[in-house]
Amino acid sequence: MAGWSAPLVFFFPGQPSSSGFWGALLAGASLFIGRLCAIRALAHGDLSHATPLLGTKTVFVAILTSLFLDEPITSGLMAGAILTSVAVALLSISPQEKSWWPKKFDRITTGWALLAAFFFALTDITVQKFARSLGIGWFQPLMFATLALLTPLLFLPELRHFRFSSTLLPPPSRVGSLAGSAVIGFQTSLVILVIGLFGHATATNVIYAARGLWAVLLEGAAGGGTASSDRRVLALRLTGATLLLAAVALAVGSL
Numbered sequence: 001m002a003g004w005s006a007p008l009v010f011f012f013p014g015q016p017s018s019s020g021f022w023g024a025l026l027a028g029a030s031l032f033i034g035r036l037c038a039i040r041a042l043a044h045g046d047l048s049h050a051t052p053l054l055g056t057k058t059v060f061v062a063i064l065t066s067l068f069l070d071e072p073i074t075s076g077l078m079a080g081a082i083l084t085s086v087a088v089a090l091l092s093i094s095p096q097e098k099s100w101w102p103k104k105f106d107r108i109t110t111g112w113a114l115l116a117a118f119f120f121a122l123t124d125i126t127v128q129k130f131a132r133s134l135g136i137g138w139f140q141p142l143m144f145a146t147l148a149l150l151t152p153l154l155f156l157p158e159l160r161h162f163r164f165s166s167t168l169l170p171p172p173s174r175v176g177s178l179a180g181s182a183v184i185g186f187q188t189s190l191v192i193l194v195i196g197l198f199g200h201a202t203a204t205n206v207i208y209a210a211r212g213l214w215a216v217l218l219e220g221a222a223g224g225g226t227a228s229s230d231r232r233v234l235a236l237r238l239t240g241a242t243l244l245l246a247a248v249a250l251a252v253g254s255l
Contacts, residue, residue: 008141023139032150037112050109053114055209058205060121061201064122065128080203084209084243136196202251
């Protein structure tokens, strides 16, 4: 991410700023902590439990925006943020065999997932607040360089026991893992770039969440997935997709 963000400096040179410099470091550290918390949540609990809670990021962004930025959060935008979180939850829930909801409440997974959502939101708010003072061309590469420098800390337990090559990334999973990481890194870079250039972190997150709608449409077009065989899942997916459309409309209308 730092590598392909580096050429931005030629298009958005910016100007020296100590606050922007420290803001970029803070944004990179916040993104690292958010990813660490997300990994912990997914490692401890089910994906269907953690993912809906990660969707609360949009609400955290709206709250932090109203607290720390000079950008007013209208009632329509706040409603869009809340609808987005509900929609992400509905798109992610997988009903149990005899129940709509999981039988057991996992506090640890819930805590890690909410922490991840908060730090991801803090990252976006930090970008909006400081990127323009330094210039997104300098801010974004510095932010992702900070993330790259901190990322090896995730592997310390493996390195300490000399198990890096054998278990850290097994050969069958390397291609998929690297390709997925590249896609996620690229889309993260684009979101940061948009927020850094134009602001409007809450509206950006609402519109970005509409990717869940594309997942529903593609799954339906392919004729696969649990929605094709379970009417409860289909009802949840359609309701979530409808709420997402409403949230996007509210977000666009607030710009």
